[in-house]
Amino acid sequence: MTSDQPSPRTAASSRTVSATGALARQGFHDPTRAQSLLDDPALTGLVGDARDDLVAALRPTADPDLALLSLVRLAESVAGDGRDPAPSQELGRSLREDPLGRDRLLHVLGASSALGDHLVSHPQDWRRAAGASRHTAEELVAVLTDAVRDLPTDRAHDALRATYRRELLAIAALDLTSDDPLMTLPDTARSLADLAAAALEAAHVVACAETDGAQGVRLAVIGMGKCGGRELNYVSDVDVIFVCEPADPAVEPGSPEEMAAMRVGTQVAGALMRACAASTAEGSLWPVDAALRPEGKNGPLVRTVASHLHYYQRWAKTWEFQALLKARHVAGDAELSARYLEAVTPLVWEASSRDHFVEDVQAMRRRVEQHVPAKEADRQLKLGPGGLRDVEFSVQLLQLVHGRLDPSLRSGTTLEALATLARGGYVGRDDAAVLDEAYRMLRSLEHRIQLYRLRRTHLMPTAEAELRRLGRSLHLDGDPATVVVKEWQRRAHEVRRLHERLFYRPLLSAVARLSASEGRLTPEAAGDRLAALGFRDPRGALRHLEALTEGISRRAAIQRTLLPVMLGWFADGADPDAGLLSFRKVSEELGTTHWYLKMLRDEGSAAQRLAHVLSSSRFASELLERTPHAVAVLGDDVGLTPRSLESLRSVMRSAAQRKDSSEDAMLAVRGVRRQELFRVAVADLVGLLPLDEVGRALTAVTAATLEIALETAVHKVEMELREPLGTRLLVVGMGRLGGGELGYASDADVMFVHEPEEGAAHDEVELQRRATAVVQELRRLTAWGGPEPAVGVDADLRPEGKNGPLVRSLESYRTYYERWALTWERQALLRARPVAGDAGLGERFVALVDPYRYPDGGLGASQLRDIRRLKARMESERLPRGADRRTHLKLGTGGLSDVEWTIQVIQLQHGHDVAGLRTTGTLPAIEAARAAGLLADDEANLLTEAWGSASHLRNAGMLWRGRPVESVSTDARDADGIARIIGRGPGEGGLHVDTYLRIARQARVVVDRRFYGHEG
Template identity: 30%
Template sequence: MTGSRDALTEKQQEHWTAFCQKAKATGSTFDPESEGARLLNTAFAFSDFVAAGCIHQPNMALDLIDSGDLLAPYDDDGMARRLNSQFQTMAETGPEAAVPSLLAALKPVLRTFRRREMVRIAVRDLTGFSDLDETMADLSALARAAIDGALNLLYAGQCAVDGIPRDSHGTRQRLVVIGMGKLGAGELNFSSDVDLIFTFPSGGQTEGDKAPVANEAFFTRLCRHLIQAIGETTTDGFVFRVDTRLRPYGDGGPLAMNFDHMEDYYQHQGREWERYALIKADVVAGDRKAGRELLLRLRPFVYRRYLDFGVFESLREMKRKISAEVRRKNLHDNIKLGSGGIREIEFFGQMFQLIRGGVLPVLQKPAIQFVLATLGREGFVPPAVCRELTDAYRFLRTAEHRLQEVDDRQTHALPADPGARLRLARSMGYDSWESFREILDGHRRKVRIHFDGLLETDSGSAGSGGREASGLVEAWSVAESTDERRRLLEAAGFPDGGAAAGLLRGFDAEPATRALSSAGRQRLEKLIPRLLEAAAGCDDPATVLQRVLQLLKCIQQRTSYLSLLIEYPTALTHLIRLVGASPWIAAFLSRHPVLLDELLDPRTLYAPPGPEALRTELERKLADVPEDDLEYQIEVLCIFRQVNTLKVAASDITSTLPLMKVSDHLTWIAETILDKVVEISWNHLVQKHGRPTCTLDGQICRRGFAVIGYGKLGGFELGYRSDLDLVFLHAADPGETVGGPRPIDNAHFFARLGQRVVHMLSTHTAAGMLYEVDMRLRPSGASGLLVSQIKGFEDYQSNDAWTWEHQALIRARPITGDAVLREAFSAIRHQILCRRRDPTSLKTDVRDMRERMRESRLEVQPDQIDIKEEAGAMVDIEFLVQYLVLQHAADRPELTRWTDNVRLLQALAETGILDQTAAYRLRQAYLIYRAVAHRLNLQEQSNRIDSHRFEHLRKMVQHFWQRTLAATPIRQSDDNP
């Protein structure tokens, strides 16, 4: 290897000597010891392209040194700015020969500029002055600048000849150039082709002095000129080889197509590989605004608005083709296409983009390193795997550049020549080929392992081929009679095979099942036997089967969900477990099948996040949603609520969370959503109308708006079906908003803010609705203002509110909004609750309200009681607590600290108002009632239970009620519940 090392050094020195001679011959003051010169000398060892370019054009090399361009990165528009300055030196041409003259002048300018910039990029890369990301960005910027600059000149020239293309409304039309692949992603390699698709907004014709030309003909001609300007090889070389085969219909399609035709093509004829290709599409030249609008129109084709597990089979076919090509073409030494190469890393990331990009917009960004980081951060792929793939990608892409920088030749094959191998190793920072190859092979082994693991199913999954599974396949798809199906099902573990057979027969006869496509039917044929086997292992197989089939009936038209349950056996396992435990969860999943994705990871499924984690998660989910897309924002919020509610329910039915923690988590979810809804609504109105001015008792309020939660939200007792009892407050000053294009009255601003908050919470979208909202507890109820001024609220509570409204205030607390206003509300609440009240009037008011409530809500059923409304049940305990707080808070102001019944009972005991035994018994009764009501909700049952259940608890509560609130209370000595 010493000889090879000497040969490399000698060749470098030979090139350097030749360059120095040429540089001095120019008459310039050339300092071979300058930093720029040393960079060139170093690069000469690794790149014949750099050496030859500098020797043949020493002035170019000297300009790179003298300008400082070798030593500093370009800013964002540095490449385009430099190229445009070169265009200004072109001789002006007459309009009669615009395009031929332009092409003749344009080609050498582009190629000279390209040579200079490619030498600069290679030198900076080879010497370590730029990292991989800067090198890819510079190469992509060079391509974009060349395409856009040439297009602008050629468009102006062709308009001078043919006239200006316009649509039917007279709007000027411009070409849109979409870059695909590495150009679209900003990841261009050193000697890459550019994959381009040409399009324009609308049909029409040109307008000018000559006969009109159809827009299609105009832009087709323009595209041919552009391809010639960029891709033609002349004596000066080429700029970029252009490939247009990714356009609709490929080589057989029109070179340029208008937006409507393009959208129609992808909607009706687009194939999976075209979705895969469009992941990396971006507008690189021409009418960028129109181009971005087109890509938004095509987004539903590329990214489904649901988890697209239906793409598995086509992805698996792509993967098979990749592996087959590696074997067939013996590509082992190809670092792009070979085993463990760049293509496999890109496939890894793009697979997740296709499947999840529709529901996680952040995955729609094309850069592979960003995608890998996102997959790790979001938990879809272990972070260690993402790090290994990213490290491998950076190593392989750097090696790819070093290979191509040798001769500016598009190659991905590792060299066979010992000298070329050593040069590659040394350019990568290794002393020998062996040490470089060891690291390279290590990266490729890891990539191959991760690539091979993609799309593989678990061979030990349900329905994997045993005798039971075989019989269940027959029970679903082969059995010709009900008796035969019953026998097969009973043999598999269904106690009542006839009932199970009837369920299958009914499901098979459903219109939705019969209407399935052939692909959907095939997926169902795979899934049902696995489902039957899983259900057979449950305590009540028929019930589980009935619930899961009901769910499948709702989701089977989106066959990608069937694919999810086939591809991920763990998801089916958890589905059976949860659905078997709760029909509410079964119905919940039927309404929101996007949640099936949550079944994939039991680490998060049974671990609902706390308040801080919820806020962080929601911020991340909304980060990439356009601020002006309200419907999409609401959909993201809905899915966020549904996902986290499912996690709470899963933890609840598996007893991971106790009852009070369940309510805490459901309350935190609502608080997080309310906070974000207020923020979104506030920002929208401020942008339109400016900011309202708000002060309260001399204090400036940042927003002057607060949301108060009452009832179960205020008392940290939310259930799965709870609505939100809300009151809105504001502290607006007289006058109008400031700083916006359309000022409005400050109070009117807050009325609109309240309306928008309610709208966001209660509007129906494709993803469902956030919450039912009840605003009737505001001052004057349904006839009152939607948003109350804080001083008006205080006056109402002090002078006009009924006793029941003060009872409601006990369970009220600020949820979100301005800190000054929240403190003011808490002070008002404390003041009102601590008022001294006439004991007799208070007792009468509370007792009468309870009776009116019972009469309006309670439906008497023989042998059943309502666990909430019956005498001695849950609401009686709540009224007892509220009465005692209102009666004693004047002397015991610490009673106003809490809003939930459990801690209020504890406070009543600590203050001596209740003895410890009575408080304990009431608290236990209340928790038991809540737990039972909670379980009834999960079982989708009403609040009615057998009349003999909890009889002793109800008697105890009734006795305490009589002692405390009866018109003629019983004596303490008579208390013997």
């Protein structure tokens, strides 16, 4: 041997290193040990020259190392003492020549050490894994009962366990070699439930054989939980209820003979439970849990049908009916099971009408979560947040609430029930798809974890090797240990989100409270219910209902779920007929929009709020009918938060800039305005906005509209001029707009100011003409006909009123106020505030007018007489003919004008010295006067209450009627509608009138004292 030639030992070592490297690439975690096992004589004798094929077949298994070790152990067990080579030869041929059988066997060995141990103890059972086929429920019963029949009890127990695991091998083999285990999960779970039922049937045979007198009783085994729902795990307690009757139908209830039969039945049931749960040389199957029976563990193990029925009718708790949802016959006397189910099943579907049913189910779910040990909570697949119970409880609650009227929902299987709920429109299709996929993943994880050692557990593992095996068993791409955790956490988050929305939505409680006749919406039942609820035109309302619910479409199905409940909510409003008509109009417009009905069904209190708004407010209804998509704001409280002024300007500006003409631009702006008005109206109607915030929100809408209208008008004039305008423009808010306290019916009182830019190329006359053209275009755009109330721009408070120029330069205002301003014009300036246009010009305008509205030295006697004389003339001239001075909200006794002029006189007199009075808002000015000692506490309180009451009534009148209301309504129907909006109950319309008159009278006393100077 030359020095450059490798020694035989070195060459062998190189080949070993190369082989182990190849095994590592094939997915073996311990390639050195794997190489040793591949060289084991027991295995090499089986596979011969097909060793590379075997390695390739091991690669996709969950744990190639485990699969290879278990295969070597199986080979050794099959070989036995070597005297009969036939079993080894058969296994070898299968491994070499039957790829499908080989893969099934190897996947079982790679996923379950427990089933590998079973095969080592029962080597002949490898054939059931390799040749796996799915047996029917009847075939499984035959296989297991045949295995135990005529055997002594001990041997029968062993035979039951061995046969059960042989059939379990076949189920696992089919499951583990499925191309998509999530899709085949229902088949796997059904087979496991059928196998458990067959084991119970075999255990019943064994129990009867060992119990004296068993032939004298009839025992039925009712499967509950996952066994009853045919969705069982690999390892689980099997929940059952036992029903027992004497075999002789002539035995009298309560007789000694019946009591004796029940004692025997109890013995049979106990023996059946031991047959499954007792530990023998072959281990045990699973515990049989009868705790779901009446009275739980404290109740008798067996009862007659009559005894069960009596208990459920009188004593059963809500959760017991929920448990019965999955009840089915699994073993024993089938006819007795049928009688039991026929007796108790109707009670299940009437349970949702019990008081606090939905709340009880929700409380039960919370209790389950609270009992999860803290150290397990973040690993729980079953009981923790986002776990299997979240899906199951959500589905079951929906079933129990809606299944009373829809028999198609009465499935005991979670995924079947979920699919039916989606088809019927009770759950959104997207939500159902997410829950379905998540449930399949969570159950598959649970299955694989339990399958490894055949132990009952619902906890995600934490060890790297276990996570890797888990991820590989589900064919996850990438790093299986990392991906499986991410997939689990993602699905758990999705489940929790949907569970909280579906499980706790208010609609469920309302549907549950409906009686069966109310929920069916048959013409007769609906007509009677409509009349009883207070619909003035039941026939007309019934036509609306029929239009919304007729047909077999998904839309009609969802409406049939919503409307029985919404009718009661419409009836809570003052005009249910108008509410239902508006709902029909909006629904017909949006019915094909996927999110609309889904939102009403799923999102918080959206449906209830919509019904309340439409039956309470013509103003809001008309806005929504013109802009149906605005209904989206009802989804949650965040959607009812008014937009800020900056946000409104941005949204309106964006909408306008996408249009080619100024008219189209303003149509887009007014669409945004309409949606925002609806948002504010709804928030007001449902009590989320106090009066001052309503005023600010409405002011922001108008200010933003004026801002974009001004920009649009400037753009149009500049396009016509083909050059920049040359002067800055400002819109000054006056009156309630300037005070930030607009109502729904308020016009926008404004003044227009312009200021030539430095170095302007045109003279003042031309710039005045241009500014006037812009203002005229702004007024045209805001007044231009559109599908909602126009913005009423009123410039009559400008200098010289209607006789003065529409717009003035800043210097012209200065000259006018210095030389000619009347007292009323100075008073009007108290509420002047820039709302749109050039910000710098706004600051200069405020600096200009402050000395005139807050004069040094206050008011002179003649000025005060002017103000008093003007107020008297205004009330005399502007109060409508025939109007009652006591009830007119603006000009009447103790009305808005009384309060506002009183506080404005105080501002004119003391504003120069008291900084707090230098505000444009009425209520802040009253508070400043109180703080400065210019109003006593009781005076300030009365003025505040009177102003707020009148403003609230004006707003409520506009909301109710859809047009301005200037006086307290004496019409009974209007009074009732307005009273409900301000928080009164039905029939209390007269009370709010009396209340307002009292407040106004008391406020007038303050006005007489502080404005007119009358003492006493």
